[in-house]
Amino acid sequence: xxxxEGASNPTMEEMQANGTGGVDELPLTSTSTRKNRPIVSGExxxxxxxxxxxxxxxxxxxxxxIANHCDNPGMQLEALxxxxxxxxxxxxxxxYREVVQKIDGRLGPNYAMDAAWCSTIERKAELRKExxxxxxxxxxxxxxxESIRMGYNDFGDFYYAHGALGDAFKxxxxxxxxxxxxxxxxxxxxxxxxxxxxxxxxxxVTSYVSKAEQTPEALDPPTVAKLCCAAGLAHLEAKKYxxxxxxxxxxxxxxxNSYSEVIAPQDVATYGGLCALASFDRTELKNKVIDNINxxxxxxxxxxxxxxxxxxxxxxYASCLEYLGNLKSNLMLDIHLYDHVETLYDQIRxxxxxxxxxxxxxxxxxxxxxxxxxxxxxxxxxxxALITDNQIQARIDSHNKILYARHADQRNATFQRxxxxxxxFDQEVRAMLLRSSLLKYDYNLRASRKH
Amino acid sequence: xxxxxxxxxxxxxxSTTASDVLSLQNLLKQADDSLHAESTxxxxxxxxxxxxxxSLGYLYFLEACTAGPVTKEQAGSYVLMIARFITSCIAExxxxxxxxxxxxxxxxxxxxxxxxxxxxxxxxxxxxIRKLQSSSEHLTALHPEFLLLCLLSRCYKAGLSILEEDVxxxxxxxxxxxxxxxxxxxxxxxxxxxxxxxxxxxxVTAPMSTVNAIAVExxxxxxxxxxxxxxxxxxxLPKYASSVAxxxxxxxxxxxxxxxxxxxxxxIADIETYVEANKDKFESDNNLGLVKQAVxxxxxxxxxxxxxxYLTLSLQDIANRVQLNSPKxxxxxxxxxxxxxxxxxxxxxxxxxxxxxxxxxxYKTCEMIEHIDSSIQRLMTLSKKLNGVxxxxxxxxxxxxxxxxxxxxxxxxxxx
Numbered sequence: 001x002x003x004x005e006g007a008s009n010p011t012m013e014e015m016q017a018n019g020t021g022g023v024d025e026l027p028l029t030s031t032s033t034r035k036n037r038p039i040v041s042g043e044x045x046x047x048x049x050x051x052x053x054x055x056x057x058x059x060x061x062x063x064x065x066i067a068n069h070c071d072n073p074g075m076q077l078e079a080l081x082x083x084x085x086x087x088x089x090x091x092x093x094x095x096y097r098e099v100v101q102k103i104d105g106r107l108g109p110n111y112a113m114d115a116a117w118c119s120t121i122e123r124k125a126e127l128r129k130e131x132x133x134x135x136x137x138x139x140x141x142x143x144x145x146e147s148i149r150m151g152y153n154d155f156g157d158f159y160y161a162h163g164a165l166g167d168a169f170k171x172x173x174x175x176x177x178x179x180x181x182x183x184x185x186x187x188x189x190x191x192x193x194x195x196x197x198x199x200x201x202x203x204x205v206t207s208y209v210s211k212a213e214q215t216p217e218a219l220d221p222p223t224v225a226k227l228c229c230a231a232g233l234a235h236l237e238a239k240k241y242x243x244x245x246x247x248x249x250x251x252x253x254x255x256x257n258s259y260s261e262v263i264a265p266q267d268v269a270t271y272g273g274l275c276a277l278a279s280f281d282r283t284e285l286k287n288k289v290i291d292n293i294n295x296x297x298x299x300x301x302x303x304x305x306x307x308x309x310x311x312x313x314x315x316x317y318a319s320c321l322e323y324l325g326n327l328k329s330n331l332m333l334d335i336h337l338y339d340h341v342e343t344l345y346d347q348i349r350x351x352x353x354x355x356x357x358x359x360x361x362x363x364x365x366x367x368x369x370x371x372x373x374x375x376x377x378x379x380x381x382x383x384x385a386l387i388t389d390n391q392i393q394a395r396i397d398s399h400n401k402i403l404y405a406r407h408a409d410q411r412n413a414t415f416q417r418x419x420x421x422x423x424x425f426d427q428e429v430r431a432m433l434l435r436s437s438l439l440k441y442d443y444n445l446r447a448s449r450k451h
Numbered sequence: 452x453x454x455x456x457x458x459x460x461x462x463x464x465x466s467t468t469a470s471d472v473l474s475l476q477n478l479l480k481q482a483d484d485s486l487h488a489e490s491t492x493x494x495x496x497x498x499x500x501x502x503x504x505x506s507l508g509y510l511y512f513l514e515a516c517t518a519g520p521v522t523k524e525q526a527g528s529y530v531l532m533i534a535r536f537i538t539s540c541i542a543e544x545x546x547x548x549x550x551x552x553x554x555x556x557x558x559x560x561x562x563x564x565x566x567x568x569x570x571x572x573x574x575x576x577x578x579x580i581r582k583l584q585s586s587s588e589h590l591t592a593l594h595p596e597f598l599l600l601c602l603l604s605r606c607y608k609a610g611l612s613i614l615e616e617d618v619x620x621x622x623x624x625x626x627x628x629x630x631x632x633x634x635x636x637x638x639x640x641x642x643x644x645x646x647x648x649x650x651x652x653x654x655v656t657a658p659m660s661t662v663n664a665i666a667v668e669x670x671x672x673x674x675x676x677x678x679x680x681x682x683x684x685x686x687x688l689p690k691y692a693s694s695v696a697x698x699x700x701x702x703x704x705x706x707x708x709x710x711x712x713x714x715x716x717x718x719i720a721d722i723e724t725y726v727e728a729n730k731d732k733f734e735s736d737n738n739l740g741l742v743k744q745a746v747x748x749x750x751x752x753x754x755x756x757x758x759x760x761y762l763t764l765s766l767q768d769i770a771n772r773v774q775l776n777s778p779k780x781x782x783x784x785x786x787x788x789x790x791x792x793x794x795x796x797x798x799x800x801x802x803x804x805x806x807x808x809x810x811x812x813x814y815k816t817c818e819m820i821e822h823i824d825s826s827i828q829r830l831m832t833l834s835k836k837l838n839g840v841x842x843x844x845x846x847x848x849x850x851x852x853x854x855x856x857x858x859x860x861x862x863x864x865x866x867x
Binding site (some may be wrong): 384387388395396397398399400404409411412415418419422423425426427429430431432433434435436437438439441442443 | 618620623649656660691761763768804807826827836840849
């Protein structure tokens with residue numbers, strides 16, 4: 001990333017000078033190498049570049065996800081091939097078997113099932129496990145806290161490498177009792193978070209993030225950034241887009257590539273940008289996203305997202321929606337974002353519609369339909385849904401196809417409410433008096449029976 | 452015979468001053484059994500008594516007379532006699548023996564029904580109620596009988612005056628249940644859905660220790676009237692309803708609850724199929740007409756929702772959105788709603804457009820100011836009454852005993 005800093009800075013300054021006016025015309029340049037912008041609008045995902053952003057287990061999982069979800073067979077095979085190579089470097093035989101099954105011999109004899117490798121790995125695993133166990137028992141009898149902690153940690157690493165995520169999590173959590181310094185606690189938390197993200201159990205992620213944040217002495221900026229990312233992912237999974245956006249926007253530039261086993265800086269920009277666009281209002285969008293210096297560096301990595309945010313803010317809805325449309329197919333291949341893409345897109349589109357109608361007393365629906373690249377009939381349906389939902393205060397003149405703003409008459413509404421409240425009070429008090437009379441009768445009856 | 456004659460003389464003699472009347476009452480009470488023994492021969496003696504002066508005595512005699520089984524011919528003459536008695540009797544005298552009076556009036560109602568002429572009973576029964584009531588807030592056992600006669604004779608307007616009054620004192624809970632139920636039915640007949648809802652709500656939320664059939668039937672109608680008037684059914688009974696009702700009423704009215712659910716989904720075709728399928732159940736409860744009204748109210752609600760989103764809309768569009776068959780039907784519905792004052796709109800037949808207008812009520816006219824003022828007065832009176840009842844309650848020795856008991860129990864728990 002450092003190599004292209006010089007190249008992209010002039011474009012950034014250009015943007016600042018022009019304000020928001022000339023942003024539409026800024027061409028998508030190829031000055032920045034494709035290595036750092038794998039998600040390019042419209043073109044299919046560059047898998048090599050994409051995979052290059054990640055390390056470890058998440059790389060494999062992401063490649064397999066892409067293979068499962070994309071329709072292009074060339075891309076599928078490419079992804080599977082890279083996954084195979086990556087797995088061979090590690091020790092996870094379970095994933096290996098899965099990948100080989102998926103490849104199904106389509107990549108030639110080099111990528112077939114290597115049973116010998118499997119059995120070697122498994123045997124080595126058995127041996128290592130026994131060794132670790134005996135070591136751990138020794139440490140436990142000696143009651144040396146630090147060694148026990150390291151023993152459990154090693155166990156956790158071992159299980160993680162072999163894909164036994166549940167056991168890995170348990171082992172990492174066991175180290176908690178033997179942590180002596182805050183550095184240890186941070187390490188434990190980060191490990192637990194990593195495994196929880198892989199297991200897609202984000203409730204654990206949230207609890208361990210808060211646990212880690214409670215030991216501020218040992219937190220250095222990269223760790224803080226990592227924790228923000230993890231918290232953001234947890235919120236995203238829970239569909240709390242506003243909180244997710246806030247967390248992603250807090251991530252400092254110190255993140256760099258240090259969290260590549262979970263998330264890449266491009267992802268931080270994309271997730272943060274889209275969630276912010278879908279859930280922030282205009283002031284928040286301006287303050288926290290557009291004027292945010294730290295986040296600007298991240299947005300540099302995904303210029304499309306930067307463009308579309310600026311388009312939205314300056315009301316160029318057509319081009320904003322066009323960027324979104326182009327990005328969609330590639331975003332559907334992202335393991336964290338794919339099931340939120342539809343919701344986020346709908347929210348962004350609705351916000352655009354609402355924002356469009358806000359400053360006007362009357363809007364010609366034909367012009368609006370052009371601005372949003374849709375038909376008048378379709379637009380009418382969308383507007384009807386928003387009006388019924390009370391998000392737009394307006395009424396549609398279906399005959400002339402005009403939208404009229406409608407502001408509720410406070411005075412009349414107040415009178416109506418007052419009269420209604422009076423009636424309700426009347427009814428309820430009378431009913432109450434009636435009921436109390438009945439209860440009195442019942443009570444008297446019971447009392448008289450007792451005597 | 453002698454004792455009866457003697458009694459007649461006593462009645463004629465002691466019916467003038469209030470103290471005499473009291474002593475007469477004692478005599479009559481003692482002689483009651485002997486009167487009943489001679490019930491068949493009492494009829495000629497009634498001619499010697501004047502109902503407008505000797506009301507108490509006449510009442511006792513009348514009650515004894517009508518005690519046995521009555522044939523249709525006898526019923527005719529009895530009905531005339533009782534009606535005349537009711538109109539001319541003295542209210543203070545009969546209030547000394549309210550049970551007898553109620554029994555006589557109930558028998559009157561039975562006989563009128565036996566003759567299949569409920570209309571004859573409406574006016575006398577109304578007079579009877581007025582004479583028996585200690586105040587207009589008092590619910591007597593005759594109220595439900597009166598409303599029943601109104602219902603059977605379809606004389607709904609007569610029931611109106613009774614329904615308009617607020618009821619705060621109740622003799623017997625059963626009277627209240629029947630009164631509110633019949634009152635609800637009369638209101639539905641006159642399409643006063645708000646009043647019907649209020650009356651049925653009272654039945655359903657009244658304190659009861661076991662579920663009774665009246666409450667079940669009332670609940671069924673309550674759901675349907677809610678759908679017609681509010682467009683949504685009550686999902687849960689309010690907290691002050693008895694726990695018995697809350698648990699059981701829903702189970703006993705299952706088809707109606709499902710009808711309400713499919714109503715809230717908004718698809719007219721679904722609800723119509725459901726009604727067709729369960730027609731027999733609704734019919735056996737005599738609720739089919741109400742169910743049909745509920746279904747047609749769905750169109751109204753959908754059209755009303757359109758007024759919130761559109762300024763103008765073509766009749767074709769309305770027909771499509773509300774799932775009607777043709778623009779002509781849509782026009783009919785909209786026209787009816789404009790006439791009933793449920794929406795404000797104008798129909799332009801030339802281009803088939805409907806223009807929705809705002810409620811023209813500006814709350815600036817004299818009538819509106821008077822209306823608001825009278826509402827405020829009414830509510831202030833009601834509020835004072837509520838305070839009065841509250842004060843009375845807090846002075847009640849039984850209540851104080853119970854509150855003290857609770858206080859002591861709580862205090863002892865804190866100590867230990």
